[in-house]
Amino acid sequence: MTEILAVSGSPIKHGTIERTIGHIIHSSGREGDLIRLSSLAIKPCMACLKCVSTNRCVQQDDMNALLEKVVNAKALIIGGFPTFFSLNSLTKLFTERMYPLKHNRMLTKGKLGVAVAGGFRDAGVVEQYLCSFFHWMKMDVVGSLNVNGNPPCLSCGFGETCDYSNFTMMYGVAAQITPDHFYCFENDAVAQEKASLIGERLGEILRGYRSP
16 A cells, blocks of 8 residues: 555656655655556546445546545645646646545545645645645645746747747747756755655654554
8 A cells, every 4th residue: 555645737747746746755755656647537527426425436437546546545645737827627637536535434534635836827826726625625734835837938949939928928028048947846955845844744744644
């Protein structure tokens, strides 16, 4: 049984969110698994309410196995990022499909939660959403962290010329994209320290953890 289940809602493999999550797990000194939502086939919640009496979803997709992993884990780390002033769709889809676990017995009650929000703007909105979600699922929030990110305009190929570029909006129409414009978690000592502290606290709690 994995103690820490980490779920990344970012479609970017080994991106900032994944590396931040990895740093937290490593700092905890405990066993952890990372799941990339982008690699799974997950349907939207159909609001059929057939999960009410069983705490199980009737849809046949990859979410069923993931729900079992959530139930068996002691701690859940969720990483997401902001799009259009809200939580990105993959991460939001995952939280909505957690709905079967809250009926009657609240299968997440007493589990530990850590929120990781990545993004160059509005990351605080994501951090707040994920912490509120953990509270709604009756989980104990160990910590939350928002880290910087890289706007797609840095890599799309038109960041310097597009009339709607976030890059030119931030740095001016004459600015040129250079390596120093890219955020790197490994170069952010403040974010690394925060991630380390969250991981250490998570590890300390898990060492004395008793299943709810």
